[in-house]
Amino acid sequence: MAALTGTASSGKPNWLRPSTWHLRTRLILVAMALLIAICGAVGVVSYASMDVVFNRQLDKQLEEASNRAADFGRPPSGFPSTPSRKPDPLEARGQAAGTLNARINGSTVNSSGLIDAEGNRVSLSQDDQQVLLSLPKDSTPVDRSLSNGDYRLVAVETAYGDVIVTGLPLADKQSAEASLVWTMVFVSLGGLALIGLAGTVIIRRTMRPLEQLSDVATKVSRLPLDAGEVALAVRVPQGAAHPGTEVGSVGHALNQMLDNVASALEARQASETKVRQFVADASHELRTPLTAIRGYTELLRMTENFTEDGRKSLARVQSQSERMTALVEDLLLLARLDEGQALKVSDVDLTQLVIETVSDEKVMAPDHHWKLRLPDEPVTVRGDATQLHQVLANLLSNARKHTDAGTTVETGVMLSNDGSAVVTVTDNGPGIPGDFQARIFSRFARADAARSGSEGTSGLGLSIVESIVRAHGGTVDVTSRPGRTEFALRLPLGSAARL
DSSP states (O other), X not given: OEEOOSSOTTOSOGGGSHHHXXXXXXXXXXXXXXXXXXXXXXXXXXXXXXXXXXXXXXXXXXXXXXXXXXXXXXXXXXXOOOGGGSOOGGGSTTOOTTOEEEEEXXXXXXXEXXXXXXXXXXXXXXXXXXHHHTXXXXXXXXXXXXXTEEEEEEEEEOTTSOEEEEEEESHHHXXXXXXXXXXXXXXXXXXXXXXXXXXXHHHHXXXXXXXXXXXXXXXXXXXXXXXXXXXXXXXXXXXXXXXXXXXXXXXXXXXXXXXXXXXXXXXXXXXXXXXHHHHHHHHHHHHHHHHHHHHHHHHXXXXXXXXXXXXXXXXXXXXXXHHHXXXXXXXXXXXXXXXXXXXXXXXXXXXXXXXXXXXXXXXXXXXXXEEEEOOSSXXXXXXXXXXXXXXXXXXXXXXXXXXXXXXXXXXXXXEOTTSEEEEEEEEOSXXXXXXXXXXXXXXXXOOXXXXXXXXXXXXXXXXXXXXXXXXXXXEEEEEEETTEEEEEEEEESSOOXXX
């Protein structure tokens, strides 16, 4: 019986399972990407807005400083307007630290400088003067890089024939904007972290019903539902199967489907049990009349005189009754194996068992070439000696019946690397068609063209082989191509599967 439990087969918590982890991760990544995009957009808009505000404030201060410089730089009344007679605009009252002023006449900078943080005058370099000479003379503020840093400059052409350049440093503005950027970055990262944690908790809680649905579906998908008794007891919890929600509707539908499947499995199991019981009872009941037929046939052979045709007919009756008896015994054996009857377990020497079985086949088919490939040491397994002998006899008989005279049949015994005993039966006959290999172990499976020289068989021999080997906890496989067919049995060296 394959029972269903509530433990995940992978042994991992649901939130670590690949399917749910990937889905949750994708949802979190999508949410984080949206939040990052929103934070980025807010940051860009905020930065642009603050830059406009800072520029307006700076332009207002620059305009006031330019007006002070222009008024102070007006030549004295009653004196000729010569550069040497005009006051230095940098000496105007109210000019703050960092303010830059210069007077330009034509292409010559007559006086230029800036006020440092201590209130001292600092002259401009030749490169700085060239930058001032290239400024537009339309009173438009522009940003330029000088040797003392970045400045916002404005050049105003005065009514008395010269140009007054005024500038204010951009350091404070840039520092404020940098502080704004870093503040937004840290606040955004902190917000993203908090939202990520909260989103993870919310998504985990929201997806928990889906995880339960996935867990139930995975467990059901791993059940051997094709045969045997299956206890389909697991269901989606009621909390995840409430029809009031989308996920709950799916869980409710899944539970209904599982109820229907469980009913179908119970009906199938009941039908299989009845069929097995019928086969067992019928096989058991057929033994008595078949025994009587064989007995009366032998009695008639010994006590009555028959014509030649009568003797042939009587021999035919006897052979068919013997064949029918063998078929009934095979059906009875399969029924007992299906019921899981206990094996008569003992230590079985596979090497000796192979030697004895091959010797029997040599007597029955001397026209075949029988070979052995045996290890130096005995290979012993725990199992039912009678049933294992029948397995080997069926395989060797199968090779004998379905191959022509002169075919070589080799039987080998070995120990595999995984600690199991391996018995192989190999022949160099015509092989088994590929479409028949997939159902060769099915009951009553026969293919007239499977091998040449086929005798009439019931199609139960290989099915019995598989059932006995499976009852011993082993496996049987077949590989075939024209010129080589091999049946390989693998049996555990320890105790049998059903004791």
